[in-house]
Amino acid sequence: MATVKDVADLAGVSTATISRVLNNHPQVADETRSKVLWAMEQLNYQPSRVARRLRMEASQILGLIISDIANPFFTSVVRGIEDVAYANGYSLFLCNSDEDPAKEELYIQVLLAEKVAGVIISPTDEDGITCKTLVESGVPLVAMDRRLRRLEVDTVVVDNVLGAYEAVSHLIQLGHRRIGLIGGPVHITTGRERQEGYKKALTEHGIGLDEGLIKIGDFKQGSGYQMACELLETDDPPTAIFTANNLMTLGALNAIHEKGLNIPRDVAIVGFDDMPWAPSLDPPLTAVAQPTYELGCTAANLLLQRIADKDREIVEMKLEPTLIIRASCGHNEKRGQSKSGDHGA
Amino acid sequence: MATVKDVADLAGVSTATISRVLNNHPQVADETRSKVLWAMEQLNYQPSRVARRLRMEASQILGLIISDIANPFFTSVVRGIEDVAYANGYSLFLCNSDEDPAKEELYIQVLLAEKVAGVIISPTDEDGITCKTLVESGVPLVAMDRRLRRLEVDTVVVDNVLGAYEAVSHLIQLGHRRIGLIGGPVHITTGRERQEGYKKALTEHGIGLDEGLIKIGDFKQGSGYQMACELLETDDPPTAIFTANNLMTLGALNAIHEKGLNIPRDVAIVGFDDMPWAPSLDPPLTAVAQPTYELGCTAANLLLQRIADKDREIVEMKLEPTLIIRASCGHNEKRGQSKSGDHGA
DNA sequence: CTGAAAGCGCTTACAG
DNA sequence: CTGAAAGCGCTTACAG
Numbered sequence: 001m002a003t004v005k006d007v008a009d010l011a012g013v014s015t016a017t018i019s020r021v022l023n024n025h026p027q028v029a030d031e032t033r034s035k036v037l038w039a040m041e042q043l044n045y046q047p048s049r050v051a052r053r054l055r056m057e058a059s060q061i062l063g064l065i066i067s068d069i070a071n072p073f074f075t076s077v078v079r080g081i082e083d084v085a086y087a088n089g090y091s092l093f094l095c096n097s098d099e100d101p102a103k104e105e106l107y108i109q110v111l112l113a114e115k116v117a118g119v120i121i122s123p124t125d126e127d128g129i130t131c132k133t134l135v136e137s138g139v140p141l142v143a144m145d146r147r148l149r150r151l152e153v154d155t156v157v158v159d160n161v162l163g164a165y166e167a168v169s170h171l172i173q174l175g176h177r178r179i180g181l182i183g184g185p186v187h188i189t190t191g192r193e194r195q196e197g198y199k200k201a202l203t204e205h206g207i208g209l210d211e212g213l214i215k216i217g218d219f220k221q222g223s224g225y226q227m228a229c230e231l232l233e234t235d236d237p238p239t240a241i242f243t244a245n246n247l248m249t250l251g252a253l254n255a256i257h258e259k260g261l262n263i264p265r266d267v268a269i270v271g272f273d274d275m276p277w278a279p280s281l282d283p284p285l286t287a288v289a290q291p292t293y294e295l296g297c298t299a300a301n302l303l304l305q306r307i308a309d310k311d312r313e314i315v316e317m318k319l320e321p322t323l324i325i326r327a328s329c330g331h332n333e334k335r336g337q338s339k340s341g342d343h344g345a
Numbered sequence: 346m347a348t349v350k351d352v353a354d355l356a357g358v359s360t361a362t363i364s365r366v367l368n369n370h371p372q373v374a375d376e377t378r379s380k381v382l383w384a385m386e387q388l389n390y391q392p393s394r395v396a397r398r399l400r401m402e403a404s405q406i407l408g409l410i411i412s413d414i415a416n417p418f419f420t421s422v423v424r425g426i427e428d429v430a431y432a433n434g435y436s437l438f439l440c441n442s443d444e445d446p447a448k449e450e451l452y453i454q455v456l457l458a459e460k461v462a463g464v465i466i467s468p469t470d471e472d473g474i475t476c477k478t479l480v481e482s483g484v485p486l487v488a489m490d491r492r493l494r495r496l497e498v499d500t501v502v503v504d505n506v507l508g509a510y511e512a513v514s515h516l517i518q519l520g521h522r523r524i525g526l527i528g529g530p531v532h533i534t535t536g537r538e539r540q541e542g543y544k545k546a547l548t549e550h551g552i553g554l555d556e557g558l559i560k561i562g563d564f565k566q567g568s569g570y571q572m573a574c575e576l577l578e579t580d581d582p583p584t585a586i587f588t589a590n591n592l593m594t595l596g597a598l599n600a601i602h603e604k605g606l607n608i609p610r611d612v613a614i615v616g617f618d619d620m621p622w623a624p625s626l627d628p629p630l631t632a633v634a635q636p637t638y639e640l641g642c643t644a645a646n647l648l649l650q651r652i653a654d655k656d657r658e659i660v661e662m663k664l665e666p667t668l669i670i671r672a673s674c675g676h677n678e679k680r681g682q683s684k685s686g687d688h689g690a
Numbered sequence: 691c692t693g694a695a696a697g698c699g700c701t702t703a704c705a706g
Numbered sequence: 707c708t709g710a711a712a713g714c715g716c717t718t719a720c721a722g
Binding site: 004005015019022052053055 | 714715716717718
Binding site: 047072082093103112114 | 346391392393394395396398404414416417419420423427438439440441448452454458459460482592595599602627628
């Protein structure tokens with residue numbers, strides 16, 4: 001591969017001049033510039049970003065640590081981040097912590113060692129001990145989707161309490177009194193806040209809490225299935241279930257269908273996360289839609305602003321979720337889907 | 346941030362020794378090693394991967410160019426790649442070409458400039474003009490999910506012809522004669538091969554091709570919706586539809602449900618890609634399951650092997666898809682789901 | 691407007 | 707077993 005030296009030799013100038021052309025330095029004679037450009041063309045020269053990064057303090061790379069790349073909720077988020085990054089000339093270094101603090105820590109070290117310009121993270125744990133290292137090193141950091149409790153960092157989240165509150169309130173308005181929760185881990189802010197919204201809705205409507213109706217999963221499909229089984233196999237099962245993310249919703253649906261129960265007649269269900277397949281589920285899923293793409297864009301914009309101005313005040317943004325009412329909650333009961341029965345899956 | 350120099354000064358040795366400890370060089374006196382380790386600890390030293398990469402030829406980074414990060418098919422693939430990379434001490438540099446050759450080209454330049462150890466790509470175009478640059482630069486490359494026609498590179502794909510052939514043959518065996526195709530772009534090998542399998546099944550069963558039943562989308566949900574509308578709004582609509590990927594399947598389902606048609610009574614459907622939500626769709630989707638995670642693992646392993654041995658012969662692997670029969674094809678018709686009617690979505 | 695020289699933080703023959 | 711020195715490919719004051 002050609003280097004500045006090769007280009008300089010061919011163009012008959014110094015390497016400093018090559019660098020100046022590369023960086024659009026204004027005071028380069030037009031004639032010199034053309035010679036250099038010509039030489040670059042000839043040699044198919046690609047400047048090494050590695051060498052450049054060693055010399056300069058700022059890189060053109062953003063680090064991104066996602067807690068579960070297999071969760072389709074994040075694909076749209078990543079897409080938003082990627083679009084903003086691309087539009088601003090940044091590339092993405094994507095890491096998947098897989099909800100494992102050890103992997104998260106390793107990747108934070110890697111990103112630090114890679115001298116990324118900034119990091120966006122959906123942390124595996126609200127205490128974020130490892131994130132402290134980042135912040136202390138002065139690397140701009142944005143917490144996305146999940147908060148970092150003890151750290152003063154830019155944050156963009158969805159109003160999880162509100163989303164859960166609206167979902168559960170809707171079930172209550174439809175007449176449900178025994179509502180099960182399949183929640184997420186409480187050490188993750190989304191898990192805890194959605195549980196908080198659930199409890200708030202019950203309390204405000206004068207319904208006592210039944211701890212037996214609260215099951216905590218791990219935001220993955222398998223746990224949704226298992227927790228739904230536990231809820232439905234009791235003597236006094238809930239008449240409705242609220243699931244705290246899209247994967248656990250799918251797991252719960254598996255369990256309900258497997259038992260031959262009818263939704264919403266035997267058990268109603270409302271899930272957090274509206275996904276492209278929600279309208280085509282059996283029956284169409286009532287869901288709390290999160291502004292996923294916007295979440296990603298906002299996180300990326302916050303990070304770019306922070307990179308541009310390290311002294312800006314800390315910003316915390318809370319985006320609004322929307323309850324999308326379809327059939328799984330029983331709202332449209334009259335329209336006949338209670339006849340559908342089991343689908344032989 | 347501390348550098349080798351700082352550590353060397355504190356430990357009272359030369360920077361060369363620090364480097365040797367860092368790289369587990371065997372001939373370092375135990376006592377010296379402990380001193381160095383202690384100094385590193387004291388300074389919370391993190392070696393710069395950037396500086397290291399400038400000096401060494403091989404980096405610990407794999408580049409990954411995905412054609413559409415918003416397609417959940419790829420999340421499991423990325424997961425497979427990531428697991429293998431992580432287990433071997435590599436990190437991932439993920440790029441999303443968004444089916445745009447210009448973005449693909451830019452990212453290839455970035456990855457080259459970043460001196461990644463190798464690249465895995467699902468190319469936007471089978472001609473892969475930009476991929477040639479990579480190959481010519483001697484960077485190990487693996488084509489994944491989609492082939493690169495003119496290039497001699499390691500490749501791992503799924504047997505798309507077989508998958509489509511089995512799906513369509515199954516519909517034929519259930520009595521269908523007018524089967525619509527919602528296919529992918531023909532300049533992408535998955536699009537063309539799935540169409541090939543569709544045609545092969547019809548031909549082998551003595552059914553003539555009707556070009557009016559073949560609609561080409563772009564592998565995204567919107568086009569699945571639109572093409573399904575076009576197919577269903579003709580005078581002589583198909584009795585069954587085969588969709589060539591998961592997003593177009595969702596789009597087609599939207600169209601079918603919107604028109605109040607019953608699946609499979611009015612129109613049967615079989616889709617490429619089995620996804621976690623397929624069993625919970627209305628009705629459960631008969632689908633061609635791709636070994637997505639394995640696809641990712643295989644691609645990563647091929648790349649790591651190639652990095653280790655640049656002279657190894659070119660390998661092309663073809664993984665087997667599996668037809669998962671559920672209710673949307675009409676196979677389980679007798680079990681009563683034809684009664685289900687519209688869900689009021 | 692341009693060049694010579696130093697330096698970013700590492701690693702690696704080469705001596706000893 | 708360890709150190710002095712050169713070099714990876716850039717950029718940037720400092721001169722001129």
